[in-house]
Amino acid sequence: MTNIIILGPPGSGKGTQSKILVEKQNFFQISTGDLLRKTVESGTEEGNKIQKIMESGELVSDEMVIEMILVEMSTNNSKKFIFDGFPRNIAQAKALDSAFEDKSMILDFVLLLDVKLDFLENRIKSRIAESDPSNIRKDDNVETLSKRLNVYKKITYPIIDFYEKKNKLVRINGMDSIEDVTNKIIQIIN
Ligand code: ADP
Numbered sequence: 696m697t698n699i700i701i702l703g704p705p706g707s708g709k710g711t712q713s714k715i716l717v718e719k720q721n722f723f724q725i726s727t728g729d730l731l732r733k734t735v736e737s738g739t740e741e742g743n744k745i746q747k748i749m750e751s752g753e754l755v756s757d758e759m760v761i762e763m764i765l766v767e768m769s770t771n772n773s774k775k776f777i778f779d780g781f782p783r784n785i786a787q788a789k790a791l792d793s794a795f796e797d798k799s800m801i802l803d804f805v806l807l808l809d810v811k812l813d814f815l816e817n818r819i820k821s822r823i824a825e826s827d828p829s830n831i832r833k834d835d836n837v838e839t840l841s842k843r844l845n846v847y848k849k850i851t852y853p854i855i856d857f858y859e860k861k862n863k864l865v866r867i868n869g870m871d872s873i874e875d876v877t878n879k880i881i882q883i884i885n
Pocket of ligand 1: 704705706707709727728729731748749750752753754755756757760779780781782783787834843
């Protein structure tokens with residue numbers, strides 16, 4: 696059973712590739728961003744709080760996302776997981792390590808979608824341009840993107856080193872075409 700993390704800056708294609716891997720390789724996707732957006736849609740007080748944090752480009756609390764991950768893992772036992780957008784800092788990476796250990800599961804690969812940071816602004820701009828106006832993510836705008844990129848550089852970056860030391864990290868050129876990136880991933884994990 697292969698379990699992978701897909702890692703990369705905002706706009707690097709994690710969500711796109713994860714969804715393709717669900718289709719083509721039968722993975723179960725655990726995306727904290729998607730789970731949080733669902734909570735926001737619920738319109739509860741908690742959802743409203745999360746919405747504000749997401750729109751600011753900051754991270755929501757570790758406690759909340761770790762709880763979400765644990766629930767998803769437990770309710771989808773014996774599936775092969777692709778983690779998308781999680782972990783995003785060292786505390787989350789350690790919590791995931793413990794969850795794997797508790798469940799006697801193995802993390803096989805951490806796939807880093809390497810994308811030059813100046814490339815991302817253009818990607819997000821075209822994502823906005825191509826989206827149905829009623830469907831644009833509230834955090835997809837140039838101001839929030841620069842905040843999200845700063846959070847990535849400061850807070851998420853150290854987990855690259857964390858997984859490199861565990862010999863789990865594989866770098867993939869995220870500036871290649873969607874299809875080329877998918878093919879590369881499939882080649883690595885199989
Ligand atoms: P992207 O990777 O393009 O930034 P996501 O959908 O993964 O988009 O995340 C959107 C927002 O959701 C983040 O900016 C953050 O506020 C919140 N978020 C997602 N995953 C996490 C996480 N693991 N920990 C804390 N906050 C998260």
